[in-house]
């Protein structure tokens with residue numbers, strides 16, 4: 001789990017994270033200012049993949065409330081360790097998710113950002129109905145370049161919701177939205193996307209914003225937009241992101257290739 005040997009009371013690591021957090025908060029505030037947005041409308045999610053539970057403790061003590069992970073094998077024990085240390089946080093699952101991991105993820109995650117198929121929505125709905133008292137908040141991940149190999153449901157047409165454009169119905173955006181909205185154990189909260197490699201992030205997030213507006217017209221409760229990472233959070237905020245997922249700018253460069 002990362003090379004950092006940080007212990008709960010490691011003051012040097014705490015100071016490093018405090019400095020990074022101040023810098024990130026400054027960037028987000030400046031982006032909100034430029035976009036004419038209230039900074040309170042943008043939630044910072046600290047993506048702690050590869051970093052130890054003690055870093056979650058440091059950031060929580062510094063005021064961070066929302067944390068993201070992308071692999072259940074790492075996230076599940078980390079969530080247990082954080083809770084055992086008496087630290088209360090909200091976990092966001094942001095990575096590709098295999099259906100057989102759904103029963104584990106619904107035990108600790110408050111939000112799953114990466115639902116991109118009808119079959120995954122169905123597996124999560126079943127697991128959430130069995131394991132949870134409250135519905136699970138879900139964001140449907142969309143593929144902006146139509147390449148499903150990197151995750152994301154596929155929107156049909158130039159910027160339309162309807163039509164499959166060659167993709168199977170299991171990953172058609174309108175079908176995935178319908179499956180999530182129809183499940184009593186899931187709550188459709190919005191969309192998530194990652195800017196495609198080599199795309200100008202501003203173009204990617206403008207396209208995402210148009211899609212999000214169409215989705216909101218059909219599902220008024222789907223108001224959240226998860227977009228923007230360490231390298232492109234400003235562009236995402238300009239285009240309406242309500243949740244930015246920041247890893248390396250907060251925690252440092254990751255040792256492991258993920």
Ligand SMILES: *Cc1c(COP(=O)(O)O)cnc(C)c1O
Nearest residue numbers: 047070094229230245246247248
């Ligand atoms: C790792 C990850 C992030 C954070 O990326 P950084 O570039 O380190 O900020 C955001 N979203 C997802 C889905 C990730 O897997």
